[in-house]
Amino acid sequence: MHPDPHDDGVPEPGAAEVAVREAAPGVHVVAVVGDVDAQSLGTVRLGVERALEAGARAVVLDLTGVVLLASAGMTLLLELTDDLRLRGAELLLAGSGRTVRRPLAVTGLDRALALHDDVPAALAAAAPPARHESPQN
Amino acid sequence: MHPDPHDDGVPEPGAAEVAVREAAPGVHVVAVVGDVDAQSLGTVRLGVERALEAGARAVVLDLTGVVLLASAGMTLLLELTDDLRLRGAELLLAGSGRTVRRPLAVTGLDRALALHDDVPAALAAAAPPARHESPQN
């Protein structure tokens, strides 16, 4: 993995736990539990990277277990979306809780990111016939 | 109502909310939500008094909604149990949550008080054929 320019050297263990699983051929779910903030950027990135290394062309980032989505975390979501697009893959976000919807709504990022209500909805949106983001809201 | 010797004059509004309802003829349920501590003694007493004034001979004190049971609250439970017995009535406690079981277990008061798992169990124990406390634990 390339060194992460967003690790700002804060000497703190990861604030999030990430689990990666293959949901369908080429489609991986990366589930994040905890805070998506400056401390956990590396952990979340690592999870997505794992999925890509394992051959994912679509990655569903499951944010259902996110406790707090900080500005650094929102920046990460934008960057990952761009990153994956450049690499010929696709990032889909899943999560309907206030801890995720509220920061994206307040900052207006919900207009730039495709946030699906849950993992099944995101998986459906990632299926080959409909391989583009479905702007639901 | 007689003045409450246990109101220690702390100038704070009640820490608990109490609702009284008649569950069967002569059987009232007094539901307590909040903290049973020095501040809320008067409120809880008032609820039980209401039930007695309305003709209850058995009062189920529903502690399901109790957030914290402090020492002053445990003393109150003992005193109410004695009070009602002297007045020819019966006090039954209902509640299975840790916030109630734990303080009674730690102090050993669970051996002196009849704590039923829920209101139906307490009501069953209060029914005329079985009008005594059933020591379940």
Added chain:
Amino acid sequence: MARPEPPVTNGPVTCGSGVPGDRFDPPEDVEVRVPAGPRAVITMRTVAADLAARAEFTLDAVADLRMAVDEACSSLITLARPDTRLTCTFNVHEEHITVTASVLTTGAERLDTDSFGWRVLTTLASDVRMLSATPGQDGDPFRLALRLSVERLGTPLS
């Protein structure tokens, strides 16, 4: 008894001035100090959210306050002198909660107000102010503070 007594009926009767959440109408102020590290941020936002929830602010407001406190404290701790503390005071008012977070800095540091983080902070909170104190004659070091308020109903969406 001074307390007005509710009427006796056969239906439900409630007593008490309210559930635990709504009994603390008057302003409350809480001061918290923790070593200025990442853990501090979690403690501070937890205290903030608890105070807002107990003051019956809306769920949006509680969420906004948690995030604003997180942003403010996260920024400040990056500038804190080693082995010093982050201090937050929380003032709970009828219609808003004001938080003042501060750290001791190694110099006349300021936070970058062009960052996305700053924009998020100023979107979430009203009346965000950066306050700094230079060393006094008694040798006090530099102190940098952020003051912000979140309204009872939360941030209106634009």
Added chain:
Amino acid sequence: MARPEPPVTNGPVTCGSGVPGDRFDPPEDVEVRVPAGPRAVITMRTVAADLAARAEFTLDAVADLRMAVDEACSSLITLARPDTRLTCTFNVHEEHITVTASVLTTGAERLDTDSFGWRVLTTLASDVRMLSATPGQDGDPFRLALRLSVERLGTPLS
């Protein structure tokens, strides 16, 4: 990268050093000051319970600590001088949390150690100590403190 990389498999892979609860192993200390009234007690026990939960103490321990802090703070505020603050420091250790609660008093007050409340406190917490400081030469008033510890696993039932 310095971080050891977990193996890649097709099954679930987890990253990160843990869930939010377990990332704060080293001792943490938090100091909280609030006006010495009944509301203070709720703030203090909430902070205590949050720290214990984040340090992954057992549910019994969290409950015991909340109750012990409630008992200690409730007792102390009855002796506090008007318009002064209750101060608590919370020190989170590997196997226990130590709480020191104190108030300024109007004289050489002590808590009644024959009360049921005191017995509950000493049952819930280990190592309960009453500490008092008499006025110093600089005119500091009387201070009365309670120090107590609750173990990671909570109070064993007798």
